[in-house]
Amino acid sequence: MKKKFIILKYFFVFAIILISSQALFSQETGTKELSALDIKNQCVKYSDVHDSIDYIKSNLENLATPSDKRSVLYFLASLQEQLGLFTDAGKSYAKSAAIGARNAEGFPAVTTETIVLSAVRCVLNCGDWETAQSYLNSSVRNSKNENTLALIKLYSVWTDLCKATSYSETKDSIALLKAYSQMESMKSVRSSVLFTIWYIDEDADALETLKKSFSSTPEYAVASGKLLLSSNPFWYFVPRKNYTLASTENISSSQNAAEKPSVASEIKNEAPVTTTETKPAAITETQKPSPQAADTTSKKEETKHSVKKQQTGLFKNKTNAEELVQKLKDKGFDAYIKSETRSSGTLYYLVLVDENESLTMGNLLRAKGFDCYTVE
Numbered sequence: 001m002k003k004k005f006i007i008l009k010y011f012f013v014f015a016i017i018l019i020s021s022q023a024l025f026s027q028e029t030g031t032k033e034l035s036a037l038d039i040k041n042q043c044v045k046y047s048d049v050h051d052s053i054d055y056i057k058s059n060l061e062n063l064a065t066p067s068d069k070r071s072v073l074y075f076l077a078s079l080q081e082q083l084g085l086f087t088d089a090g091k092s093y094a095k096s097a098a099i100g101a102r103n104a105e106g107f108p109a110v111t112t113e114t115i116v117l118s119a120v121r122c123v124l125n126c127g128d129w130e131t132a133q134s135y136l137n138s139s140v141r142n143s144k145n146e147n148t149l150a151l152i153k154l155y156s157v158w159t160d161l162c163k164a165t166s167y168s169e170t171k172d173s174i175a176l177l178k179a180y181s182q183m184e185s186m187k188s189v190r191s192s193v194l195f196t197i198w199y200i201d202e203d204a205d206a207l208e209t210l211k212k213s214f215s216s217t218p219e220y221a222v223a224s225g226k227l228l229l230s231s232n233p234f235w236y237f238v239p240r241k242n243y244t245l246a247s248t249e250n251i252s253s254s255q256n257a258a259e260k261p262s263v264a265s266e267i268k269n270e271a272p273v274t275t276t277e278t279k280p281a282a283i284t285e286t287q288k289p290s291p292q293a294a295d296t297t298s299k300k301e302e303t304k305h306s307v308k309k310q311q312t313g314l315f316k317n318k319t320n321a322e323e324l325v326q327k328l329k330d331k332g333f334d335a336y337i338k339s340e341t342r343s344s345g346t347l348y349y350l351v352l353v354d355e356n357e358s359l360t361m362g363n364l365l366r367a368k369g370f371d372c373y374t375v376e
Contacts, residue, residue: 033064035069035177036104053079057146070096071104074115075366081122086233090131116140120155125234127314129162153180154189154196158234161200166306166317167239174201181206195219195279202241210282218336233373306353310362310372314348321349328353331368 039059043052056076063069077092088224097115123131136156143149156182160173174197180186181193191214197206210220221227229235311333312328315321321337328335328351338350355361355374365372 008202010333019084032062034059034068035064035076037106038066039063039068039072040075040106046333050078051179052122062105066099066101067104069157070099071107071110072102073099074110075107077115077118077122081118084233086122086125087128090119090126090128093119094123094135108248113140113145114148117148117151117155120159124155124158125232127234127237129161132162133234146185150186150189154184157196161196161238161270162234164239167200167241170239171202181209190214191217191219195223198239199235200240236371236373251358262309285325297341309352310365310374311350312352312353312354312365312372313351316346318349321351328365328370331370333365333368 006243016240039056042055046052046055053076056072056079060069060072063072073092073096077089077096080086080089080092082371093115097112097119108349116138117140120132120135123129123135130154136152136159140148141152143152157173157177159172164170164173175191177197181190181197186193191210194206194210194214198205198210207223210217210223214220218227222229313321313324315324318337325335325337333353335351335353338352340348353361353365353372356364362374
């Protein structure tokens with residue numbers, strides 16, 4: 001009995017020493033557990049949103065609870081989306097949605113459904129309709145919220161439009177959108193439905209309805225020419241009536257659109273919680289973030305073009321990409337091609353132009369008739 005007592009005594013002493021040494025090691029290495037609010041308060045101190053993003057990334061493993069990590073990942077995704085880093089934002093949203101926890105203290109109440117739909121919005125801005133489709137086929141479809149279901153239907157049509165390679169392939173989508181525009185259950189996204197009909201099909205009736213019923217919306221501001229579509233790449237590359245760039249198979253991409261978020265399967269198994277409304281992708285001039293808040297033609301080319309770029313197209317057919325490059329060069333732009341293989345196995349050819357020091361290359365390209373958007 002006495003021997004057993006001595007063994008237990010030594011066991012407890014060993015346990016205490018082990019716990020103490022772990023605490024001491026943590027202090028010596030300067031690591032400590034952080035709350036989501038700690039992260040947010042530190043980000044406020046940075047004058048550059050890029051610094052905030054770097055800080056968050058370096059401290060994700062130091063977060064104390066799943067709730068903290070879920071909320072911080074959502075916060076990170078919102079910053080990345082504001083900067084137009086849509087691939088990164090989509091991944092961060094997806095990782096956040098995959099964490100089954102409550103919202104952290106000091107952060108807004110955001111549902112899993114809202115986060116999943118935000119991920120869909122971002123991957124559509126990358127032209128990645130495959131990932132968007134997989135997210136939309138997740139448990140989010142079990143929502144009981146009318147506004148969420150309306151968004152799912154709208155995003156499903158946008159996914160089909162993103163998948164289309166020519167204007168003729170948009171007819172079924174337009175017909176469905178016209179039906180949606182008359183449904184009471186789709187009233188929360190009606191302005192976006194009407195804008196899509198007008199933008200793809202040049203529908204005068206849709207424009208007139210926008211003017212009469214949604215004159216104060218960003219959608220009508222764009223349709224009437226008061227705002228420019230410069231922050232959402234999706235709209236530049238979907239097939240449109242009487243409009244082509246170099247080929248009708250031109251579609252969009254952003255950053256590394258071939259990289260699909262690894263948590264897609266996790267999202268599918270995540271049970272939705274109480275729903276709130278998520279708004280469609282904004283159709284505004286430029287989203288300015290608050291300061292608070294593959295292979296290439298050669299290794300030399302890869303090094304040369306490692307900075308920000310303007311993407312003017314993405315093609316399955318290399319000849320079409322080469323034709324666009326020639327058109328750009330004829331206009332005085334130093335365009336080049338970069339190849340990219342998506343996880344589906346499809347090889348695409350991106351047409352790119354390096355950004356200039358004054359960050360005006362996008363405006364110069366658009367002035368010469370080339371649609372484009374910034375990629376890393």
